[in-house]
Amino acid sequence: xxxxxxxxxxxxxxxxxxxxxxxxxxxxxxxxxxxxxxxxxxxxxxxxxxxxxxxxxxxxxxxxxxxxxxxxxxxxxxxxxxxxxxxxxxxxxxxxxxxxxxxxxxxxxxxxxxxxxxxxxxxxxxxxxxxxxxxxxxxxxxxxxxxxxxxxxxxxxxxxxxxxxxxxxxxxxxxxxxxxxxxxxxxxxxxxxxxxxxxxxxxxxxxxxxxxxxxxxxxxxxxxxxxxxxxxxxxxxxxxxxxxxxxxxxxxxxxxxxxxxxxxxxxxxxxxxxxxxxxxxxxxxxxxxxxxxxxxxxxxxxxxxxxxxxxxxxxxxxxxxxxxxxxxxxxxxxxxxxxxxx
Amino acid sequence: xxxxxxxxxxxxxxxxxxxxxxxxxxxxxxxxxxxxxxxxxxxxxxxxxxxxxxxxxxxxxxxxxxxxxxxxxxxxxxxxxxxxxxxxxxxxxxxxxxxxxxxxxxxxxxxxxxxxxxxxxxxxxxxxxxxxxxxxxxxxxxxxxxxxxxxxxxxxxxxxxxxxxxxxxxxxxxxxxxxxxxxxxxxxxxxxxxxxxxxxxxxxxxxxxxxxxxxxxxxxxxxxxxxxxxxxxxxxxxxxxxxxxxxxxxxxxxxxxxxxxxxxxxxxxxxxxxxxxxxxxxxxxxxxxxxxxxxxxxxxxxxxxxxxxxxxxxxxxxxxxxxxxxxxxxxxxxxxxxxxxx
Numbered sequence: 175x176x177x178x179x180x181x182x183x184x185x186x187x188x189x190x191x192x193x194x195x196x197x198x199x200x201x202x203x204x205x206x207x208x209x210x211x212x213x214x215x216x217x218x219x220x221x222x223x224x225x226x227x228x229x230x231x232x233x234x235x236x237x238x239x240x241x242x243x244x245x246x247x248x249x250x251x252x253x254x255x256x257x258x259x260x261x262x263x264x265x266x267x268x269x270x271x272x273x274x275x276x277x278x279x280x281x282x283x284x285x286x287x288x289x290x291x292x293x294x295x296x297x298x299x300x301x302x303x304x305x306x307x308x309x310x311x312x313x314x315x316x317x318x319x320x321x322x323x324x325x326x327x328x329x330x331x332x333x334x335x336x337x338x339x340x341x342x343x344x345x346x347x348x349x350x351x352x353x354x355x356x357x358x359x360x361x362x363x364x365x366x367x368x369x370x371x372x373x374x375x376x377x378x379x380x381x382x383x384x385x386x387x388x389x390x391x392x393x394x395x396x397x398x399x400x401x402x403x404x405x406x407x408x409x410x411x412x413x414x415x416x417x418x419x420x421x422x423x424x425x426x427x428x429x430x431x432x433x434x435x436x437x438x439x440x441x442x443x444x445x446x447x448x449x450x451x452x453x454x455x456x457x458x459x460x461x462x463x464x465x466x467x468x469x470x471x472x473x474x475x476x477x478x479x480x481x482x483x484x485x486x487x488x489x490x491x492x493x494x495x496x497x498x499x500x501x502x503x504x505x506x507x508x509x510x511x512x513x514x515x516x
Numbered sequence: 517x518x519x520x521x522x523x524x525x526x527x528x529x530x531x532x533x534x535x536x537x538x539x540x541x542x543x544x545x546x547x548x549x550x551x552x553x554x555x556x557x558x559x560x561x562x563x564x565x566x567x568x569x570x571x572x573x574x575x576x577x578x579x580x581x582x583x584x585x586x587x588x589x590x591x592x593x594x595x596x597x598x599x600x601x602x603x604x605x606x607x608x609x610x611x612x613x614x615x616x617x618x619x620x621x622x623x624x625x626x627x628x629x630x631x632x633x634x635x636x637x638x639x640x641x642x643x644x645x646x647x648x649x650x651x652x653x654x655x656x657x658x659x660x661x662x663x664x665x666x667x668x669x670x671x672x673x674x675x676x677x678x679x680x681x682x683x684x685x686x687x688x689x690x691x692x693x694x695x696x697x698x699x700x701x702x703x704x705x706x707x708x709x710x711x712x713x714x715x716x717x718x719x720x721x722x723x724x725x726x727x728x729x730x731x732x733x734x735x736x737x738x739x740x741x742x743x744x745x746x747x748x749x750x751x752x753x754x755x756x757x758x759x760x761x762x763x764x765x766x767x768x769x770x771x772x773x774x775x776x777x778x779x780x781x782x783x784x785x786x787x788x789x790x791x792x793x794x795x796x797x798x799x800x801x802x803x804x805x806x807x808x809x810x811x812x813x814x815x816x817x818x819x820x821x822x823x824x825x826x827x828x829x830x831x832x833x834x835x836x837x838x839x840x841x842x843x844x845x846x847x848x849x850x851x852x853x854x855x856x857x858x
Binding site for chain 1: 840
């Protein structure tokens with residue numbers, strides 16, 4: 175797709191730029207009975223309003239706050255691996271907005287979206303981590319949901335080799351329009367696009383639009399097993415795989431401890447998961463998988479190696495609380511992959 | 517001291533109530549060169565103003581936020597052990613103030629101080645954790661420093677068996693006056709008082725006032741090796757011990773991996789440290805030692821067992837990032853101590 179115009183495309187200044195919800199996570203431990211009592215579907219993300227957020231926060235145990243947001247976590251991972259990443263998302267000029275902006279810039283991501291001077295507060299995600307390390311997310315979108323196509327700087331998008339976006343943006347029409355505008359801008363500049371399906375409930379609510387988006391506007395798709403099965407309304411990973419193999423583009427499908435499967439124009443790569451000593455909190459696993467994959471892809475790795483690097487980044491994030499890397503990710507890249515990086 | 521009026525003292529509703537700075541910690545990893553570059557004395561606490569806080573935050577790596585404040589951490593520990601704890605401290609009605617209030621109440625501490633509707637923001641402490649797990653603290657006091665004697669509810673203080681306060685309050689005259697007022701209130705109600713020296717620089721700046729306070733107004737003193745040496749202007753722990761043995765009251769002296777020494781009316785108990793698999797972040801070690809000690813003291817343990825429980829609580833807090841307990845502290849109390857608790 176990009177070949178025809180390749181000669182006219184200037185070298186990319188950034189590896190990946192992402193459009194996503196700018197969110198600060200509030201992470202607390204909870205037992206299974208808490209999820210039952212508050213009617214929360216384990217492992218999923220749901221949107222909550224101010225009142226619901228207040229009620230849930232009052233009931234939750236003590237938390238720790240750290241910057242989050244799915245696509246933002248992915249960009250933090252790309253930067254943590256030594257890649258050049260950018261992020262577009264909306265925060266308020268409040269304390270948590272300052273936290274979000276500080277953290278993403280401190281890890282080396284270009285984040286130039288100005289904070290909003292009015293409107294709802296910076297988005298927060300109340301995350302409950304159960305003893306099995308599963309995370310259940312309750313997102314109050316606040317200012318993050320007010321993203322519009324006007325927030326997309328075409329030059330910023332065009333400067334990146336890949337533009338990445340999250341399905342979560344479908345929660346708000348303006349945010350959705352911002353991403354499709356960014357994708358169109360990227361394609362017009364001869365760049366590639368990547369998209370994560372985000373959440374199986376999210377897929378369920380937006381199936382037709384997601385299928386339409388993926389049909390011709392997206393080069394690389396990220397999905398976990400539940401999401402890809404939901405997309406094609408099938409019951410098994412095998413059935414989903416058959417659907418994916420019949421389609422063009424690159425599909426990176428994650429399967430938790432079973433590793434991942436990459437299908438690129440019908441060719442299948444099956445890659446084992448990286449070893450994790452002790453899974454503490456799965457928040458950010460998919461986000462960091464995408465980070466490793468996209469960093470690899472923009473640094474000359476083949477698909478199987480991209481998947482392996484994705485697994486390594488995911489393994490780091492699930493071994494501690496929080497969805498942003500604590501360890502220096504560059505130190506975790508094995509020598510045999512390091513020598514292949516361009 | 518309390519014996520004379522013992523018959524007139526009603527049963528305590530709380531085990532411990534603390535007066536302290538209400539602070540949200542911002543914890544980031546940093547290497548040694550960062551401390552050198554920013555002229556930070558490793559292991560210490562310094563006060564910074566708005567401008568210094570902004571400059572340091574800009575230079576710091578990505579952080580994670582969690583409720584802190586030395587005496588507040590201690591109360592969280594007492595509550596985490598199943599004790600009845602209260603806290604008096606000042607936050608603003610901003611996002612971080614809400615975080616502080618939520619977290620301390622969520623762990624079970626009675627916190628009724630209303631948030632200030634105006635003035636500086638909620639206090640933050642920029643904490644840099646070096647690879648050796650040492651923490652270096654930079655506190656922007658904000659609203660926390662505006663505590664005054666008017667914030668002390670005499671009935672709340674009188675309801676607690678022990679009133680606990682931190683030397684850090686000497687940073688502001690009003691906060692200092694609030695604590696001395698609380699101590700006087702506690703004593704008038706026939707209750708006991710406890711005080712932590714907080715920091716060796718803090719001791720250095722307030723030596724005369726601390727010595728005056730300890731001479732007759734404090735029943736239980738907490739100090740680490742550097743602090744107790746600074747207090748008596750001596751070079752060795754042994755020399756400090758001689759000073760302490762000549763004085764009345766209970767002195768709980770912590771020595772990091774060498775455990776702690778308790779001197780009670782001249783009698784010395786030497787207690788080994790609890791085993792820690794891997795020290796990650798020493799933030800809150802002294803705070804949680806005080807928590808275990810005070811919980812033990814108000815639940816019938818002898819001094820040596822109080823010190824042992826203090827060591828167990830400290831061991832939990834230094835095995836992860838952050839100064840509030842992550843594990844259920846009650847599960848960590850060994851059976852031989854548990855059977856002694858009243």
